[in-house]
Amino acid sequence: MKLLKNICVGAMAFAAALTSCQKDDVVPHGDFQDVAIFSSYQGQITVEVNNQIAIADGSKGYSSRKWSIPAPNYFINNNDSVLDEETAYVKFMEVGDVPLKIEWQFPDSTGIRDHDSLFIVNVLDTITTKIAVTKVEGNYSVKDGKYVIEAGSIVTMTDTSSGSPDTFEWLLEGEDESLVTKTVEVQYKKLGKFDVGLVSSRAEPFGRPDSLVMVDFIEVIPSTLPVLMTEANETNLPGVVQLQFSREMNVVDETQIPAFSVKVNGTDDAVIKSIQLNPADASIIELHLEQDLLNSQTATVSYDASVGTVESSDFVKLDTFTDENVNIFLVNLLTVNTSFEDGTIAPFGDPYNIKGNTYLSNTSSDAQEGSNSLMVKMDAGTNSQIGQNEGFFKIEKGKTYALEFWVKVVSNPAGNNFEMTWRMQPAAGWSDGYKQWLGRCCTDALKPENEGTWQKITILTDKQAPEDWEEAKLHFQPGCGDAGEVEMLFDNFKFYEYEVPPVN
Structure with missing residues (x-):
């Protein structure tokens, strides 16, 4: 038997040659025999309970075929749990991992050869919205399932709905905009009673939205703590x-x-x-x-x-x-995915490797702020280039600009001498007229004793823009020695005009 947890299929057809249970003594020059399953699903089959799927057998050369599924699930073709037709229309009536099995008999030189395959279908429950308070920072009490908190307290709430929703919309009384994350942190500052609402839904497979509104769920009372x-x-x-x-x-x-x-x-x-x-x-x-x-x-x-x-x-x-x-206001000229929260490496493209290899990926394992950061891994003895390929911006001749980012060195073996040069370039060209070497390990702020710690790097450019560029881009050229692999994390990029007081 071959157990398939995932069916890797194309948009409407995928042929999986399942030969692990076949014998080697097929009939020479006999009838063609093959096993193939066709489905419209990409990857694992996941459906919502009380819904159906279609899956077809495109196998050749068999003498008999039987689909089977445990009750209360059934085949719509014949309202039974066993079917011998080519295309099976299956309705799922229970939640959980449901086995869908197909068995064949193939004639060969020794008689009849059995073959079977098992698919595991993940059946999700319908969505029923539920909310849980997971943390309260401040003094509070719970009465009749509702929270009484002191003003200034921070309440963390999360979706605990059934049916594995993947889309959320929080409707919080007192907030001007809805929030669209699974978990929210809300600081309640105003005295009074506040409703909490949540709409949960699922995009894939589609799950009908459900909603819950808890009236006067949060009551805010005067605080016994200092105002901060x-x-x-x-x-x-x-x-x-x-x-x-x-x-x-x-x-x-x-x-x-x-x-x-x-x-x-x-x-x-x-x-x-x-x-x-x-x-x-x-x-x-x-x-x-x-x-x-x-x-x-x-x-x-x-x-x-x-x-x-x-x-x-x-x-x-x-x-x-x-x-x-006081955090002084600045206009960040970088506008696309500066903290990598969208899960991609944008605004940067894949590295160009001059020597060795550099690998870029988005990681949720660590971040200076938020959930994600950009991971850069380099083989020993690497020299490569990393450039923006979207989110270009305008710079003006004669103005001074500053580059700011956060970096964490995860691994930089002793003597490996990670170093990096950065350039400002026109989006559609190359220019060495606006280049700066950042030094080994991104300036002295990242000394060996600081490895493993997020460091903020702010670099005032030592050159002014040579001309107006309607579309400009950042370009980095990192390199390292032969002592071993380098791994670094980057987050929260900023590039901005550096404001200086007028000369009297």
């Missing part, structure tokens, strides 16, 4: 810094300005013109500065509780914080 500033970001509006807090804040006005300070490059105090709550999100306080922040600068923000009276909507006073980093 979780991050500070400059927006795309010049000089506007948003302070994100762990829960909603009460109204602030100009009397609170003296309690806040913003330092640029560690020393210069920026002038705060005005302060307000974000009109769309009361967990954000906005500071409006007199001057724009530039991405060549650093900035920090502080708050002095002895001067200010800022408080959350549940009347918890904001504590003093000092020199918290």
Whole structure:
């Protein structure tokens, strides 16, 4: 017997020569004998319960044939669990791995030879949407199956539906947009009761969508914990810094300005013109500065509780914080799959190997942020080239640009001297006029003692663009020595115009 877990088939026909049970003493110059199964499925056969498939026997030279399947599954042809017809129309009535068997008898020089094959069909249940809370970061209790949490708590919820859905849409009261991942993390900042809804479906094989709405599933009450500033970001509006807090804040006005300070490059105090709550999100306080922040600068923000009276909507006073980093706004010219979350190696193409071999793949085993990263493996003694083949962008003559990415060295055997050159090139050509060597192991930030750790690399280009390029691309040329295989992970690429203050 030959057990087939997968049927590797073409769009409408695939012939599988199943000869493992045949004897070698076939009749010389006799009738042609062969075993072939035809199906429209690619790979493993997977269906939903109460649905059917068609599978055909294209074998030649047999004297008898019998399909069989365990009840309550049956062949629609004859409403039975046994069939001798060429094409079997099978309806599946139970969930799980269901064996579908076909048996033949072939005449040969010794009499009758038996042959059989077994296919395992994965039968999925219909989709019934279910939701589970897997984690709550904060103080909470559960009452009558509903969650009572303190403001600022983070709730992690996941789909636990039957029927193996692969498509999800979360409908969360208080959120402007639906979320389309299997698992969601939601920080609840506003007091009140909130519904949680989920629509689950399956694209392949098609599964009818099911939905579940849990009314008032999350109740948010005043917190016993301090209110925290979780991050500070400059927006795309010049000089506007948003302070994100762990829960909603009460109204602030100009009397609170003296309690806040913003330092640029560690020393210069920026002038705060005005302060307000974000009109769309009361967990954000906005500071409006007199001057724009530039991405060549650093900035920090502080708050002095002895001067200010800022408080959350549940009347918890904001504590003093000092020199918290502000993320300065920049425009990333790279727009396609910069963190590799789509599961491909885009925007890069396959490597061109000058010597040895470099292999690119998308991996979900590790990432600096999110779930995926770009894995680069190199044979010993390799020199290769890796270039963008999509997501091209414009650069302008005379401007200065910066390259930023995260890298983790998984393996770089001692003395192997991984090194890399990068170029900026026109999308449809070659240029060495905008090239830079990054040094061994991507600058000194990646010394041997840092192997196995994600490192952020920011490189200010030492040349300016030689001319305007409407479509430009990144091009890398990595190389390594003969000591062994190199393996590295890359994530979160950025390429942006480097802003500098005007010369007085």
